[in-house]
Amino acid sequence: MPPVLRATGLTKVFGARGEEALRLAGEGVARDEILRRTGSTLAVHDVGFSVERGELFVVMGLSGSGKSTLVRLLNRLIEPSAGTVEVDGQDLRALGDADLRTLRNDKVSMVFQHFALLPHRTVRENAAYALKIRGVPAAEQRERADWALRTVGLLDRADARPDQLSGGMQQRVGLARALAADSDVLLMDEPFSALDPLIRRDMQDLLVQLQTELHKTIVFITHDLNEAMRLGDRILMLKDGRTVQLGTGPEIISAPANAYVADFTSDVDRTRVLTAGDLLREPRMTARLGQSTGEVLRALGAAEANGVYVLDADRRIAGVARDDLLARARQEGRTAVGPRELVADYATTAPDRPLVEFVHLVGRHPVPLGVVDDDGRLLGVVPRAAVLDALAAVPARQEG
Numbered sequence: 095m096p097p098v099l100r101a102t103g104l105t106k107v108f109g110a111r112g113e114e115a116l117r118l119a120g121e122g123v124a125r126d127e128i129l130r131r132t133g134s135t136l137a138v139h140d141v142g143f144s145v146e147r148g149e150l151f152v153v154m155g156l157s158g159s160g161k162s163t164l165v166r167l168l169n170r171l172i173e174p175s176a177g178t179v180e181v182d183g184q185d186l187r188a189l190g191d192a193d194l195r196t197l198r199n200d201k202v203s204m205v206f207q208h209f210a211l212l213p214h215r216t217v218r219e220n221a222a223y224a225l226k227i228r229g230v231p232a233a234e235q236r237e238r239a240d241w242a243l244r245t246v247g248l249l250d251r252a253d254a255r256p257d258q259l260s261g262g263m264q265q266r267v268g269l270a271r272a273l274a275a276d277s278d279v280l281l282m283d284e285p286f287s288a289l290d291p292l293i294r295r296d297m298q299d300l301l302v303q304l305q306t307e308l309h310k311t312i313v314f315i316t317h318d319l320n321e322a323m324r325l326g327d328r329i330l331m332l333k334d335g336r337t338v339q340l341g342t343g344p345e346i347i348s349a350p351a352n353a354y355v356a357d358f359t360s361d362v363d364r365t366r367v368l369t370a371g372d373l374l375r376e377p378r379m380t381a382r383l384g385q386s387t388g389e390v391l392r393a394l395g396a397a398e399a400n401g402v403y404v405l406d407a408d409r410r411i412a413g414v415a416r417d418d419l420l421a422r423a424r425q426e427g428r429t430a431v432g433p434r435e436l437v438a439d440y441a442t443t444a445p446d447r448p449l450v451e452f453v454h455l456v457g458r459h460p461v462p463l464g465v466v467d468d469d470g471r472l473l474g475v476v477p478r479a480a481v482l483d484a485l486a487a488v489p490a491r492q493e494g
């Protein structure tokens with residue numbers, strides 16, 4: 095299956111001397127210099143990425159970095175100067191105006207920063223707008239609009255006018271409109287940037303929840319790195335119209351592509367971005383139930399450790415074998431590790447938990463924090479040194 099959305103070599107030049115600007119861009123000349131020499135603005139240059147179904151893909155960059163231009167190229171609201179966009183494997187260059195309108199209404203809908211609500215229509219009519227354009231029967235329009243309004247928690251305001259609602263509520267109407275349209279892909283251009291921090295936080299939570307429940311594919315634009323880190327499965331960082339890095343939040347903060355990204359990400363709260371799964375590693379050693387007590391004791395000595403996870407046949411944690419209990423077992427003639435050698439002196443976490451929620455568990459037991467799956471199987475461990483290492487901001491990756 096092709097990705098839902100694929101951009102290849104996407105480039106946009108605004109201004110008259112486009113050909114010359116493109117040539118200079120191809121030579122790697124910076125945007126400022128291109129503007130000075132041609133009077134044209136290189137808004138986006140050679141950007142490529144694929145978005146998988148159900149992914150929340152964030153495009154992040156400072157003001158003027160080309161985010162809005164890029165997102166408008168994705169549904170051909172803006173014609174590219176070069177490059178292609180494919181939706182479900184279909185090249186948008188092949189579509190005529192009518193097909194493009196259908197695409198924008200049915201498949202790839204846009205949620206804007208300033209809501210773009212119709213002021214003289216009710217909240218319900220606004221939510222149903224895309225369906226009305228599509229010619230969906232009135233009863234079905236109402237049903238879908240009400241479902242969408244219920245989903246965003248606004249059904250009780252369905253008969254209000256937009257100007258009777260707060261900014262956060264208006265933004266939820268915008269979201270409801272996109273949900274009611276039931277398009278596969280939502281393009282969201284800084285939808286929350288006009289909102290107060292607390293309401294913004296609520297909207298972010300709502301979006302994550304909808305994403306989990308409805309499996310929409312979302313391209314989300316923001317200039318706020320913390321928002322990007324909170325929301326994005328992957329993040330495309332733009333600077334002056336060009337890609338500086340594409341990766342998951344943890345990848346970007348632990349291996350910034352250059353000094354710009356390193357500087358940009360140095361303020362991010364790592365404890366909320368990095369999860370146990372990002373930090374886990376293979377345990378230095380583990381033992382099995384039934385293994386020889388002498389053997390385990392010798393292995394502990396070699397590893398200079400005081401305890402070790404003992405796993406059952408399914409890799410579930412049976413407990414921790416401690417050196418002193420193993421020594422006593424040997425004295426008392428027990429040759430195989432069994433329940434009497436085990437203590438519950440360990441802590442575990444799920445892989446998706448952020449560091450902020452488990453940091454207090456690290457380094458308090460004779461074995462490192464265990465990372466376990468839903469069935470209690472040991473996936474790996476998080477040693478204290480890994481946490482300390484991750485918390486230190488990392489300088490830019492060395493080139494070459």
Ligand SMILES: Nc1ncnc2c1ncn2[C@@H]1O[C@H](COP(=O)(O)OP(=O)(O)OP(=O)(O)O)[C@@H](O)[C@H]1O
Pocket residue numbers: 108109135136137155156157158159160161162163164317
């Ligand atoms: N229609 C246009 N004509 C000429 N230049 C444009 C046009 N649209 C955008 N630009 C220029 O292209 C560059 C990228 O603009 P764009 O709006 O894509 O940035 P942005 O990242 O969305 O910024 P913001 O965060 O401020 O919304 C800017 O230099 C802008 O001035």
Ligand SMILES: [Mg+2]
Pocket residue numbers: 161162163
């Ligand atoms: Mg913009």
